[in-house]
Amino acid sequence: MENEEVVLLDLWASPFGMRAKIALAEKGVNYEHKEEDLSNKSDLLLKTNPVHKQIPVLVHNGKPVCESLIAVQYIDEIWPHKPLLPLDPYQRATARFWADFVDNKIYSARNRKIWASKGEEHEAAKKELIDSLKLLEGELGIKAYFGGEHLGYVDVVLIPIYSWFYTYEKCGDFSF
Numbered sequence: 646m647e648n649e650e651v652v653l654l655d656l657w658a659s660p661f662g663m664r665a666k667i668a669l670a671e672k673g674v675n676y677e678h679k680e681e682d683l684s685n686k687s688d689l690l691l692k693t694n695p696v697h698k699q700i701p702v703l704v705h706n707g708k709p710v711c712e713s714l715i716a717v718q719y720i721d722e723i724w725p726h727k728p729l730l731p732l733d734p735y736q737r738a739t740a741r742f743w744a745d746f747v748d749n750k751i752y753s754a755r756n757r758k759i760w761a762s763k764g765e766e767h768e769a770a771k772k773e774l775i776d777s778l779k780l781l782e783g784e785l786g787i788k789a790y791f792g793g794e795h796l797g798y799v800d801v802v803l804i805p806i807y808s809w810f811y812t813y814e815k816c817g818d819f820s821f
């Protein structure tokens with residue numbers, strides 16, 4: 646690990662960047678943190694993520710890995726100790742399914758309707774979010790973590806989104 650060059654292009658408030666930070670911390674990987682100003686994106690960000698031009702970007706030995714879900718999976722593969730994804734292929738597929746569910750149902754652009762809409766639309770958005778959280782709760786069951794006894798991939802993906810729950814409640818006339 647000593648000769649590795651690991652750089653994370655990030656923004657402190659980003660739940661997506663936080664996923665990469667949690668995964669790197671779990672693995673005990675030392676890295677250089679580069680804070681981006683998204684109103685004035687650095688040449689490095691534009692060069693390493695020319696498609697989306699978004700943080701986070703994990704740059705490992707000069708090679709960029711974009712998209713937080715992919716970066717967390719990459720971190721898990723490069724530093725395989727304390728695995729985040731299960732070893733069993735079916736369980737891995739299931740974990741990826743729920744991670745995708747988190748992005749599409751819990752932290753989707755649609756959910757901004759909770760604070761950006763009124764009346765029926767607002768009620769429908771609230772119901773959809775609660776229903777999605779109930780489904781996630783069902784998947785968690787009585788386990789301590791989605792990963793079982795230890796933090797797993799779905800936990801790493803979901804936990805940073807928790808920081809948005811305050812915003813949902815505060816701006817959305819909404820209570821969990």
Ligand SMILES: N[C@@H](CCC(=O)N[C@@H](CS)C(=O)NCC(=O)O)C(=O)O
Nearest residue numbers: 659661683698699700701712713714
């Ligand atoms: N799907 C991306 C989302 C990343 C994302 O939305 N990043 C935001 C900051 S939280 C960003 O870089 N926004 C700048 C822009 O879109 O121009 C991921 O999971 O990494």
